[in-house]
Amino acid sequence: MGFQQSVIIETMKKRQSVRTYDTRNISETHLQKIEKYMTDEKPFIGPFGLQGNIQLVHVTNNVTDKGIKLGTYGFIKNPRAYIVGVSENNKYALVDFGYTFHRLVLFLTDLELGTCWMGGTFNRNSFEKEISISDGHFIPCVTPIGYRKEKQRMFDKALRYVVKADNKKVxxxxxxxxxxxxxxxxxxxxxxxxxxxxxxxxxxxxxxxxxxxxxxxxxxxxxxxxxxxxxxxxxxxxxxxxxxxxxxxxxxxxxxxxxxxxxxxxxxxxxxxxxxxxxxxxxxxxxx
CATH class of the missing domain: 3.40.109.10 (NADH Oxidase)
Structure with a gap:
């Protein structure tokens, strides 16, 4: 799995969407662990047997190594990198993708890295220029990653209130x-x-x-x-x-x-x- 299976329930409990990040770069130790996780194909095969394609994109001031500016409409501040996922657009491919992408999110949470599922609040065209996408595939979602900034923006708090992030159904x-x-x-x-x-x-x-x-x-x-x-x-x-x-x-x-x-x-x-x-x-x- 890549993360400590014995503490995964606690990891699920502490995971929260992070939209404002510290300006520190991701440590080499953490980058190596992420790259090792992502080069193992097993974590990206879902329950229905479909294999996802998930890539790591480094950014500086939201600009990639290729010089492409990634758009997130002001929702994300100071990301150090993005995880970008690619999938086919059908029912079981999307369910499998959600499963494998979330497993990676929990792995990152276990490393004390912040994440934020983004499905509609990013510019797909800008991300599509950064990675290779096969015919019949598209980018369902991305997540920024980095270390959480302790003092969150008022914007972050207001957004959590609007989407009722802390108000789960009974x-x-x-x-x-x-x-x-x-x-x-x-x-x-x-x-x-x-x-x-x-x-x-x-x-x-x-x-x-x-x-x-x-x-x-x-x-x-x-x-x-x-x-x-x-x-x-x-x-x-x-x-x-x-x-x-x-x-x-x-x-x-x-x-x-x-x-x-x-x-x-x-x-x-x-x-x-x-x-x-x-x-x-x-x-x-x-x-x-």
Whole structure:
């Protein structure tokens, strides 16, 4: 995995979006660890077996080594580098991409480096000039990286308030017991309480938290659904919320691994009645 598996749950809890960075360059030790992680293909193969393409781009005053100015519309200050990801534009490729990109975000968090998922607040054309992109691929998201500046801008605090970054939905709005008719409580989640809680606290576009989980009565299977926000990100030409589902799967699986709960991903839609047309089945996690 590249990071300390024994502390991944704590890493998930402390991860926050960082938009203002210290002007210190990333240390050589950290750069070497990042490059080592990124040259290993295993972290970039998702649950559906699709391999992502993720690259590191160094910047000085938002200008790359090639002299290309990267645009983030004033959202990011003093980044030391960017991680840029490339994917195909289809459902499972985007879910896989969200999963592998988030695993890298957690690795960077473990190194005490700040990150910020960016799907719509950056100039894609400027980033596309910096990296090579195959036909049929595009850049779903990027993240700046660097050391967090202790004193955050008022802009950062205001943005967290606007997107309600610190206001996560309660369990009863996200998780269900055997069917969508019965909300799931922490008390009835058994040993999956922590993995499910890690899904709840995970990052998502505009903090919409589109994941909906249904835990079977025998507590052996957890079905993952997405509740699409109508027309969200439609102007970008791809469903950004599919990345959120990859994030949810990553948080859930890594927490299970730390807790020695053995399971696997399977696509086999259950006969569960969905409450509205915006909900779509994605995948199921089953105990081995």
């Amino acid at each position: 369990w009863e709005k996200l998780f269900y017991d055997a069917s969508f008719e019965e909300p799931l409580t922490k008390e009835h989640a058994g040993d999956l309480e922590t993995p499910i809680e890690m899904v709840r606290i995970g990052p998502s576009a505009s903090n919409k938290q589109p994941w909906r989980l249904v835990l079977t009565e025998d507590r052996n299977t957890c079905h993952f659904y997405i509740e699409h926000t109508p027309n969200y990100s439609s102007k970008l030409g791809y469903d950004m919320q599919l990345l959120d589902m990859g994030i949810a799967m990553c948080q859930f699986e890594l927490a299970c691994t730390e807790l020695d709960i053995d399971g696997e991903w399977q696509v086999e839609e259950p006969a569960i009645q969905i409450p509205n047309e915006n909900i779509e089945y994605i995948v199921s996690w089953r105990r081995k």
